[in-house]
Amino acid sequence: MPGYIDNSTDLALFESYSQGRALAGARLTNLSRFAQWSALLDSKTCDWCSWADMRVFDTTIEPYDPPMHHGCRCLVAYITKDEFPPEQTTWGVGPPRNVWPPGRAPTKTVEQPVFEFLERDVLSEAFIADLRKEFANWSEDAKGIADQAIFENSGELILARAERNKLVGVMHIRDLSELTFEEILELTNIATSGEISGVGTTLMEIAAKKAVANSLTVQLHGIPKARRFYQKLGMTEVTNGVFEWTPTQAARFLTR
Numbered sequence: 001m002p003g004y005i006d007n008s009t010d011l012a013l014f015e016s017y018s019q020g021r022a023l024a025g026a027r028l029t030n031l032s033r034f035a036q037w038s039a040l041l042d043s044k045t046c047d048w049c050s051w052a053d054m055r056v057f058d059t060t061i062e063p064y065d066p067p068m069h070h071g072c073r074c075l076v077a078y079i080t081k082d083e084f085p086p087e088q089t090t091w092g093v094g095p096p097r098n099v100w101p102p103g104r105a106p107t108k109t110v111e112q113p114v115f116e117f118l119e120r121d122v123l124s125e126a127f128i129a130d131l132r133k134e135f136a137n138w139s140e141d142a143k144g145i146a147d148q149a150i151f152e153n154s155g156e157l158i159l160a161r162a163e164r165n166k167l168v169g170v171m172h173i174r175d176l177s178e179l180t181f182e183e184i185l186e187l188t189n190i191a192t193s194g195e196i197s198g199v200g201t202t203l204m205e206i207a208a209k210k211a212v213a214n215s216l217t218v219q220l221h222g223i224p225k226a227r228r229f230y231q232k233l234g235m236t237e238v239t240n241g242v243f244e245w246t247p248t249q250a251a252r253f254l255t256r
Helices: 047-052 125-134 148-164 181-191 198-214 224-232 247-254
Strands: 011-017 032-038 056-058 075-080 090-092 109-111 169-175 218-221 236-239 242-245
Touching: 198 247, 242 247
Parallel strands: none
Antiparallel strands: 011 169, 032 056, 032 075, 056 109, 075 169, 218 242, 236 242
């Protein structure tokens, strides 16, 4: 079985919201209740991904932090609270606990075979083909993940599907171990397109942990529309469009 990444800060969650922009500063768990896993693009390359394929997880149950193997191409689609009533779910058992990194197994999972994205054209054959093309080299070859073209060819594609199907968002997962701190920040800047961004929110948590661990003062060249988003993270605008985040401010963000 492929090795798992034990440190969640080494994971990038490439997210696109349709409703998140209206809730500046809100966390993903406040926007959605359930998340459905799809291993169709991953070819079910590990035991956990194979088991989790098309299962639905209740994001309000802690911890919801599935292990990611190197090169994982699984997709997670977030479902709004009103779209999937909890009374329609049936609880199931998870894989052996040794499949999970220590302390990161879920308390329980939920499976709803009838509720499939294929019924709503979210994972239609055409959509899968598009995603295969866009994500073909995502994990192994796309070293320049902060490239604008990657965001345009993948993030906007997913966002369009999410908006059409009234999803909170869809994310693609990849290994961040070979990215530099500067590349992570650059990706955050590229992806932040409003007061709140799924990519920005997740990667800011990574940046905060790195800032605290290394006593770094972080400066971001923000997008004007994202000013309130950065301010909500506790950053100080030192000049027009340039935001500074001290280790102390980053630590407060992590404990909010």
